[in-house]
Amino acid sequence: MSLVLFFPGLTPTRYDAIGDFVTTHRHAARRFAEADEVLGYSLVEAYRNASIYDWEVYQSGYMALTLALADWAEEHYGERPELCGGQSYGAVMAAVRAGALSYPDALRLMVRSVRVEQDYFSSQPEPIGCHFFYKLSYDTVRKLIEEFRAQGSWMELSVAFDASVHAVSAHQDTLVRFEQRVREEGGMPFYTVDRAEHCSALAGLRDRLADEVYTTATWHDTSIPMISDVDGRCLTSGEEIKQDLLNGWTTPVHWRTVMDGISRAGGDRVWIPGPRNMFARISNRAFPTRVISPKTALAA
Known part of the structure; x- marks a missing residue:
């Protein structure tokens, strides 16, 4: 059986929640310094002053943070x-x-992707977004989506994080009405991002990224297998992973797909590096799970 290192999706995390780790921990210092070289500016300073809609800064910071936490965990616990x-x-x-x-x-892939995404979303006839919420069942979420579709609105399920955390993509004005329905059904709105996520409506964006961005990176075969969040397969070639990342733009993320993939691959324990312990929800009902957070590393 195998240890799985699983990286959660991005959620907006303010600098003050990670600042101590970022500025005092050597693994973070190394990852952030490497990012500075690629980006051409101080990522720590940019993150300190960023808003949650500064995609490049938040995504770069999240990448540096989670990889630093993974580096620390492998060293501290003596496992790979x-x-x-x-x-x-x-x-x-x-x-x-x-x-x-x-x-x-x-990092370069992310920066180039952000530029294409911003151009793509700014060119849409109507602003679109993705709303995250919790405390509703999957069946209730499906019922609400069908309700809005019956009214003539475009809406797609984007994320089923677990049995009660979900996200849907739609036009921004539709999401305002959807948020009210979430409250009426007993759910709790979390936040709305200014772009759609993981849905078939992004086919055009996926094609642009494939042509303009993903061909600029060098892809390698893997040293350890990577479990797809698109279909749960174990991926080992660079080309497979490139296509899988692209397919993620148009495929809803479903936690059950990931859990089934871990089981089929023989995983029996999960480490999750991330800024919040809420990420344990991904797997702790199915596998022994250790969340590797800034607090974890600083307290060691």
Whole structure:
């Protein structure tokens, strides 16, 4: 049986929640310094002053943070994972740990992707977004989506994080009404991002990224297998992982797909590096799970 290093998807995390780790821990110092070289500016300073809609800064910071936490965990606990994986944006960090992408190439891939995404979303006839919420069952979420579709609105399920945390993509004005329905059904809205996520409506964006961005990176075969969050397969070639990351743009993320993939691959324990202990929800009902957070590392 195998240890799985699993990188969670990006959630907005303010600098004050990670600042102590970022500025005092040697693993963080190394990852952030490497990012500075690629980005051409101080990522720590940019993160300190960023808003949650500064995609490049938040995504770069999240990549540096989670990889630093993974570095620390492997050193501190004296174990190396036999498998890795990631959910949503976390799949990019998994590609780095698997060896399919170098860290600098992953940062450059993200920066170029952000520029294409911003151009794509700004050119849409109507603003679109993705709303995250919790405390509703999957069946209730499906019922609400069908309710809005019956009214003529475009809406797609983007994320089923676990049995009660979900996200849907739709036009921004639709999401305002959807948030009210979430409250009426007893759910709790979390936050809305200014872009759609993981849905078929992003086919055009996926094609642009494939042509303009993903061909600019060098892809390698892996040193450890990477579990896909698209279909749960174990991926070992650079080309497979490149296509999987692209397919993630148009495929809803479902936690059950990941859990089934871990089981089929022989995983029996999971480490999750991330800024919040809420990520234990991904796997702690199915596997012994250790969340590797800044607090974990600073307290050691």
